[in-house]
Amino acid sequence: MDQKEFIDALREIKKEKGIDEEIIFEAIETSLVSACKKNFGTSQNIKVEINRETGAVDVYAQKDVVEEVEDDMLQISLEDARKIDKRYKLGDVYNEVVTPKDFGRISAQTAKQVVVQKFREAEREILFNQYITKEKDIVTGIVQRMDKKNIIIQLGKIDAVLSPNEQIPGETYSFQDRIKVYVVEVKQTTKGPQIYVSRTHPELVKRLFEQEVPEVHDGLVEIKSIAREAGSRTKIAVYSKDENVDAVGACVGQNGYRVNVIVEELNGEKIDIINWSDDPKEFIAAALSPSKVVAVKVDEENQSAKIVVPDHQLSLAIGKEGQNARLSAKLTGWRIDIKSESQAEATGFLDDMESVDDIVEDNAERKEYSDDGTNEE
Incomplete structure (x- = not known):
């Protein structure tokens, strides 16, 4: 490759790969300094310059301009420097051309190595920048x-x-x-x-819903929390910002089409979708779905809740190996203690507990009261 072809190749790389040719020039010049010292055994202060237009390579020995020379490999007297150019003064650096014979062959080899290395580094940087934007997606x-x-x-x-x-x-x-x-x-x-x-991260499920459910993608329906045991079951709590949009229905889709697409992608993993509520009693009761909750009492200071379910649904509420109760606790962030009705009656567990039906009815009444504009709280 001659000098013109070399310059043209650098410009082509800049155009195709977005690598700044100046970065490559500087890297080649630095490498040629090392190559020069290695191949020609000099202890001089070497500087290499590549002409950006022609590709010509020049090697200089840099010498400090001093009053009295102590090392003629590194210094030049002010008197001798001014014989070359009267503008030199003490402290300047004189560049003496010392381009070695056959240096063109060495420079070509070095340039090729540097270009290949810079090309690889640039490709890695481009790939990194491309995929860093996909992190958390x-x-x-x-x-x-x-x-x-x-x-x-x-x-x-x-x-x-x-x-x-x-x-x-x-x-x-x-x-x-x-x-x-x-x-x-x-x-x-x-x-x-x-x-x-x-494939096990809970956010995978969230992103799948964002892809399959337009209401979630557009922010009309918000996924408030997710609890997942990958390969087995996931619970998600959803909330609609528009009272005319059914959050659960939007996520399930007509005849279950939307959620079934996600279940298929996760190879049959079961997905429970529940309505999120800012009332912890209502939220916890919903989280224990598919079991029915009869009564609930919460201890907000300790983030714990007592739950009563029908006798015949105790095992359903707890779930196989405790999975339903465990996922419900993760979903809500509350510790949950579950008892059947007969157990609750025998131990006084039901004392001061509130019926879930009363909770739901009370919330509905408060919402209706607020909607008519008579109560701002």
């Missing part, structure tokens, strides 16, 4: 292979890592499967961007 990838229990997912020009802890229990991943994953973190490393993704 979901993307679709293609399963490539397994690597020490990690699943490698192809995302366009880069691979992501799905670690064992982020894989849904019991879910199998086959070559070329298309799956949606949540981008947990994007890190820049010496080998390029490293992307870590998840």
Whole structure:
């Protein structure tokens, strides 16, 4: 490659890859200084300049202009400097041309190495900038292979890592499967961007609802909280900012179409959708769905609640291995103590408890009273 071809190649790289040619020029010049000292064994202060228009390379030995020379490799007298140019004064730096013979071959090799390295660094930076914007969002990838229990997912020009802890229990991943994953973190490393993704993160469910439910995407319906045990069951609490929009109905969709799309994406994971309420009693009662709650009492200071359910629904309220109660507690942020009606009567658990029907009715009455404009509180 001659000098003109070299300049043209740099400009083409700048155009196609967005790499500033000045960055490449400076990197090549720095590398050529090292190459010059290594190949020609000089102890001089070397400076290399590449002409930005022609590509010509010049090597200079830099010497300080001094009154009395102590090291002629690093210094030049003021008298000798002024023989070259009368404008020199003490403290200036004189650049003596010392371009070695055959330096063109060395500079060409060095330039090629630097350009390749800068090209790789720029591609890594471009990829990092592209995927850092996808952090905390979901993307679709293609399963490539397994690597020490990690699943490698192809995302366009880069691979992501799905670690064992982020894989849904019991879910199998086959070559070329298309799956949606949540981008947990994007890190820049010496080998390029490293992307870590998840199939178990609760936010994956939230992002799926944002994709499938226009009301959620547009902010008309808000997902207030999510509790998830990946591969088994998820509970989400939703709230509509418009009283004419049914938040649960919007998320379920006609004949359950919208939620079924998400269930299918999560390989059959059950999803319970409930209405969020700012009344903790009503919210906790709804969270224990599908069981019916008879009565509830909350201790706001300790963030705990006592719940009574019908005798025949105690196991349903608790759930298999305590899952329903556990997810309800995560969803609401309250500790929940559940008793059946007969247990509550026998232990005095029902004392001072409020009927859920009364709670719902009271909330409805207060809302109606507020809506007619007679009460601002």
